[in-house]
Amino acid sequence: MLQETMEVLAASQPVPAWHAAGPNRPVGAWCAVDVWDSERVLFIDYDGPVPHTLMAHIGEVGGTLVDKLALLTPHAAHAWEGMRGEDEVLMPLVEQDAAEVLADLAAALRLTDLTWPRPDDEEVIALRALAWARCRDHLPDWPEHQPLVQGERARVLDAFEQVGVPCGGGSRHRPVAGRAVLGLRGELPQPRAAVLEPRPDHRLPGGLAAPQDGTRSGTPRSFARCLQAMGDLRAHRTRRPHAVERSRRRRGVQARTTPSPQGGGSRQPPHSKSRQEEAVVEHGDSPRVLPRIARLVARSGDLKSELVAFAHTPRFARRLDARLEEAADQLGFLDEAMAVQTIDHFVLQHRLADGSSVLERFVAQRRPPLDEDERAMLLGWRDAVEAVFEVQGSHGDAVVLHNLLDDLDYQVHSNMGRHALGKLRTGMFVAGRIVPVHPDTNAWLVSGNLTTYPRGDGPQLAQLAVQTLTAHPQLLRRNPRMLRKAWEMQAEARADFIKVFGTDLLVLDAGEAPERMREYHRYRQDKALAELDDETAAKAINPTPSLDGLSSLPEELRDAHTVAVIFDETEGLCYYADFGHLDALFTDPALARDRTYLSRLRHYLNDDSVAPMVIRRLVQRHPDNADAVFRELLRKPTFSWERDGEELLRRRKAKHFANEPLPSITPVGASLAELLRKQGKKRR
Template sequence: MDLLERACELKPELVHYATSGRFARELSVVLDRFYADGAAPDEAAAFLPVDFFVHQHRLPGGDTVIDRFLDDHPGLDDVSRDLLLSWKDVVEGVFEVRGHDHDTATLHNLVDELTYQARSNLGAGAFEPLSPGMFVVGRLIPLGEEWLISGTPAVHPADARQTLVSVAAHVALANPAYVFRNPEALATARRLQSEQRRCFVAYFGTDQVVCPGSEVEERMRGYLAYQSDRIPSAGTQPVFEVPGHVRSSDTVALIFDETHGFAYYRDFGRLEEIFADPRLLDRRPYRDLLSGYLRGDEVSPVPLVRLAERDPARADAVFAKLLGRSGFRWDRSGEALLRTHKPAHYTAPHLPNLTPTTQAITDHLTLPTT
């Protein structure tokens, strides 16, 4: 049996396993999120949240449906296990059809600017309706050295290029990790982030600035103007906007970490107070603040790590009091604690938090407005 045949057997089994009811609560949350703006307009959109849930959604504990499937099917052969594990690596994109034969299509992704040889589990004639210049919007999963169409893609004619270029640009800007599948783009982004950090340090005199929330926008405008003069090709980034709850904070930390990149953290001054006097954790607002920084999976570990490194002994007292674990030692258990509550920050390499300019982004920005 070749790899495609095995994939055609495994994919329905995996989808059935994911939708059989054992993950009903988790799947319902994913469906609600995808359908927050209304029902899916077509079959491709309708199956997208299920396909995402099957391959990428993190279950409580940080594992995936694929991991659970493998645990529940210990008798699978090595080829099947390796194939399933590879399916956690999903390519999403806007693909231009460059050509096809009876069972393989050559697809160029406008998002990451890479070309993929794709197969389908629908049989040898699946690509017959396609012609060079048309577009496929969808997802690919690995199939050895090739790729397999995952889910139901949306097919568009060649004259939809202008619209789909804009779609690809928005996808790239919203999901830099998609662009970083391209090694050249990743190398460019790492270089740009390093240059931006040097500008940040040169402008502020340090890589960490603490200021009132009301001053954040003014300070950042000054820094970004300084950076723009020194790195004219710094890549495309979202416009820096400060939410109201951050603007109203007593203090905000602007940190440009060497590994994690730039981010801002509200109420940082109160967090510093806790590490200066752990007894403040007897007060509910301080305890809630530290707990939010620790248990918020989307909050970077950077501020906690930095405060703990200032005085590890004081960090011992802080977390011992918060966790109710006398004898807690930051040097022995600090990283494990962060990994438990912030698995997403430790399960993959840290990527730059800026997006280098792709051709789709350039084309989108130069499109005439109507």
């Protein structure tokens, strides 16, 4: 049929110019392998009408996978060494026989094509077809199967069965102790009655932030693999998604068919009300109607299982293993809760090299494609909430959790059913992650696992919540009311600062700064006490923290010659070391001959912790000298601050401009405030 088609085309259309051209022949080949044999890059040069180089990047971590294919200019391999950075792993380029390199590429493509899901991008498909056309004739035979001896077979089966046991229930993996919310350290109460965690630990889940506890040694690979189930911590084995669908067809819909991260909840202000869509599902011989939220909750379990399986494919193995190693303790082991939180964060929120996430790639590449509701549901999981919650009660199949950090209520479901949350009682506390069921509903799902704490641990948890809010004010963004209140409190505090000092910027000797700040904080304290009745004021006469604690300088500033105290309208109350040197430089640009002054200014420009506001303040204080100083610093004789200054700041302070400004003062909600008062009574 193909020949007949070619004859018809040849008779009716002119023959293209490339018809008589000979095939492209390989004229050279090279291979670069890293020192651990974990990845390699192949280059094959071709002649012909359009000479070019075919390049392939092959990874071996977690299995052979062709990560990238590209067509490059001729002799591109010769530029390889120059493209490698000094801090990159050594990958020396070695010239090899073209047939051997093509055989290597063919074998890798064969294994890659067996990996689900296959990429469907048109450019990738075209390059893969071209690569196959070039190397198919060199495809090696499959290696002959070598059966295991009986003793080795028994050992492997025994090891596999051990891996299938829930990791949290064994003694092989030591728990990680001493982790606090969002990486903060603190003395934590012992969690008890852990409803969704087989074995409680003496900590809050470290997964409340991306693990970042310093250098850690490796995570046992078998342990990482046994966590693919992730959501149902009591599951003893994981079934593939297609096996789940087969069992579903045989037995009808069940409450849970595969382990996956759990449930959901609601917040105030909620998303727009959900559409009252309904779906008929079969349960044995009796059809029943599920509301839309219940249907999505039930469906979320299967989709989360598919998503986690997708995250464990070879293409992501190296990145996931690295995250698990970072989260491991100093002996290279993880407790189950920490591993679950790490995997959940990696799947939903970790950004890959191209800026996308594993979740976004799964949604784009899944076959058959997700329907509109399922797609929106999964993409909504990027909006994860990590917090400490107080149990408020139940609402149908959901439990109502109050977030101590953002002061909002969430109606939280579990895709394991209501029984999974049944032991949660009003007044208890839980720590963990939740995600929206769907962006246009007010329901939320548990993602990962929850750690529970009894009512009596509330005051200690409240203290950690305050530390978390202080370090991460962005958590208030979910609650516009609290965020607005924070800006109002900051504006009032700044007005008090100006009333005490007559300005919002002080340049002080480091030894003088604490006493001057004590004046300010005493004024604020007296003002607050004056607004209370006598009884309440008497109870608050010994505030925490003390005036000394509020007025002391950060430790890293105590050796500075001068300290600037700036209460900016946006940035809040800030301290800057050796600001006096820069002020002197802008007062007298001739000081630029002393390179230490320019070095300090260069440090301010390049340090991400220094807000652009500080540089602007220096210019505002000495506008006539700004051009001279920056011309000397940048070695640009035509530099003009009025014309070029803002561009300079945006280039040097890109991270600052990329983030929404947040107040430096953080209010607390009524529930958190009450818990803090109980903590204060205990101390007295």
